Amino acid sequence: MDSEIALAEPETRFALDAKKWAFRIGSVGIWVLPIIWIDVTTYLVLTVAGVTMGMLLFLTASGLTLIFGLMDVLNLAHGAFFAWGAYVGFSILNALNALGWVETGTLGQSAGSVLLALVVALAVGAMLGIALERIIIRQVYGDHLKQILITMGASLVMAEIIKIFWGPNDEVVLVPLAFQGSYDVMDVIVNKFRVVAIFIGGAVFLGIQLVLRKTKLGIIVRAGVENREIVQAMGYNINLIFTGVFAAGAALAAVGGTMWSIFKEQIHPAMGEENLIFALIVVIIGGLGSVTGSFLGAIMVGLAFNYVAFLLPKLALGVNILIMATILLIRPWGLMGRE
């Protein structure tokens, strides 16, 4: 009899799922609306810019959402990892430039410079993440207020240390030669590096999904997001996994920072805080603990920001805050979150 009930359920399940998917598709489809006010060419350029921004925001947001979903930790220092990634990447690119790899050189050397910058940023991000988790985060599990305060303090300290090593001014970031300039696709100017960014963002997304869904580690993390205790009772050292996830999140944010710095061609010490605000918005819209959610949310935020920035520049961030507020009021668990 039970099996009959379970079989009947999928049909009602489908109805509920259909509503869910309608909501999701609707909230993505709404971005086609701006065509009313913007001419098609500009719209396409903005769309590419928006998707790029989304991909790069996703890198930071994915780590943040997993950390919150798995560890229930509010990490306001996440932006600092982003900034560190950017600055480390900046130094690597400068060093490689002295060898002639960046502003001059072949496609291979350009690609290699970006790759090297990313790898080093990743490593630095992971190390910073491990350090922060062990020294500070561990002490404040379970206390949201203390987490907020302490991670704000840590974020401040990390930003100041950046100023000590690199100075407090804005710096120009070099774009490797092969990625400078743009493609002209039927009058739509597409910046070359944006294509690279979209590829890398997409690759990271697929990579994370692969790990989460196909590997044992992924199963453990997804289970832990749902119920930490059971995972412990099943024989897994959840603390080790926490440190690992935290470090991975930090590493991703650092990679995001490096990519962002080349995308914007500049860095400044406050970039971490700015990125954090966006990442928070993305995570809330997408749903805490959902990587797919933060992917969709990031694209949405990127598109919204670019469309509005073109039409009403001052309100670009405001629109995203509005979206976040709306989601919080009508669907607080986010697009892909669970009640």
Place this chain on the structure above:
Amino acid sequence: MRAMPKQDSTPVQRERLLERMTRFTRPSFFIQIGLLLALIMGPLVLSSFRVMDVIAKIMVFTVVVASYDLILGYTGIISFAHGMFFGLGAYSLALVIHHSGSPQWYHPFLALGVALPLSIVLALVIAFFSLRVKAIFFAMMTLALAEFAHILGIQWYDLTLAEDGVSFKLPGILSVDWSAGRFLAADVNGRLMTYYLILIVSVALFVGLLRFVRSPVGRVLKSIRENEQRSTALGFKTFKYQVFSTVFGSATASVAGILFAMWLRYVNPESVLGISTMLYILLMVIIGGLGTMYGSIIGAAFIKITETWLPDLQKLAVALFPNVDMIHRLAERWVLYFGILFILVVFFFPRGFVGKARDMITRRKMSSVEND
């Protein structure tokens, strides 16, 4: 007035009566009077502008921090928008004077008339939001909102003059141009008058906040903070209290902002709307102690005094090590030390300076009771 408690009065009533009867004999009363006298006589006796400057800033920030303590410490609402209200007040004064050409005596009142309704409405919106949404989400919202205000300040050139900031003069006797001779060791000028205006308003606001938390409404807030479910079960419409206290705290902060603008006569987005202002407020409230009004005085004083005399320490460090660049850089980054201090305080003194002091006093009282 009832002098004798009724036979069947409650412990709370008896305690309050005792407190009221010994009001003027407790040591804390003398400290308060002493402090007040020092604030009044200070600039008349000391001729250092720096000292007056620090004290004025401490007074203003005490109000900001105390009002934040009301929201965070007493009502338990985690908000990062407090700096925004402060900036709102500051900009109200600056823009009113700037856009009208020349400063008039009624401008501060006009500024109040702009800042107060604006902050009350904004605070109402925020307060209602806080009740609909989980605490951490709300905190993130306020963070984003504050940053949005900051960006508006930077980008809305026509209104706010963006990063250039707004420089302005004060009207009448508050103006730097006004002067009326000397009194004791001080020049009686616009600066001094502004100082006393700030003194009067800050003390009034601080006392107002104090009375608020000690009032029956304040006590309900305390019970809500400790156990919201029980308070609701007892019949208190908790949301009304939370909304009221949020609005009161935020509005007070914007008045403090007006005072701050009066003192500096210059505002720009970074100094009053930036995230650093909010961080400083957090730092001050944590150091002083959450849920302790007097802690805000300690917190504000500590940070402002350190801030003012750190550049001197910096110069000393540079003088001692003229050739070591790293030392220079380390000395410059005093915000770094604040950050580290902040982390240490959250770890080791979560109840702040005043909280720790009160714990020690309670412990001493309890051990003396045991030893009897």
Place this chain on the structure above:
Amino acid sequence: MPEPILTLKDVHTHIGLHHVLQGVTFEVTAGRSTVLLGRNGSGKSTTLRTVMGLTPASSGQIKLDGKAIEERKPFEIARLGVGFVPEDQAVLYNLSVEENFRLAMLVENEQTWERMETIFELFPDLKKFWRSKAGILSGGQKQMLAIARAFVNDHQLLLIDEPSKGLAPIVVEQLGESLIQIKDKTTVILVEQNFNLASQVGADYFILDDGRVVHHGLIEDLVEDYEIKQKYLGIG
């Protein structure tokens, strides 16, 4: 007398300010399934959680197979061979049935998959919904999954907390049948309010009241003892 597989000596547990376990002492013999009985709030679930390390003991001794485990972390205790089926939320809804099992498997080898065959025989529904998300299973099926999952490893001890809670009588019957099969393959400590189910599964019993063991003995004796059942369990 065969060696006790689990001993608790004067175990106290605090949850916040509540002194929940106030000196629990008992022994479980290997191969003999044991039932913990008692009214709501007597401390039965907390006892299991304390053994598992999820709600650590504040004082007292707990020995598993002679090894002291009162200071160990839950994951260490699990790896020493203790399986745990909690009262609520045992099953991970967002994972498929297959993933629930893979998560539970500490090692994946021939023996594990042989045990899976046994599990499929005992719980055929789980094979049917192998790839479906565990959240769509009915209440009874979820409980079956939770128990089967704990069984997939070769644990020496299985702690099961109120499996029949919220289930329809016919489902409880099925549950009982599966538990009877399982109890022969390992040692089960069962916390149960449903005395019928408890008496089918258990050999020994301990009654808890106010955080202490107040009575113990053989289940077969307890079935007839209406006085004790009325006094401590409110039934009879």
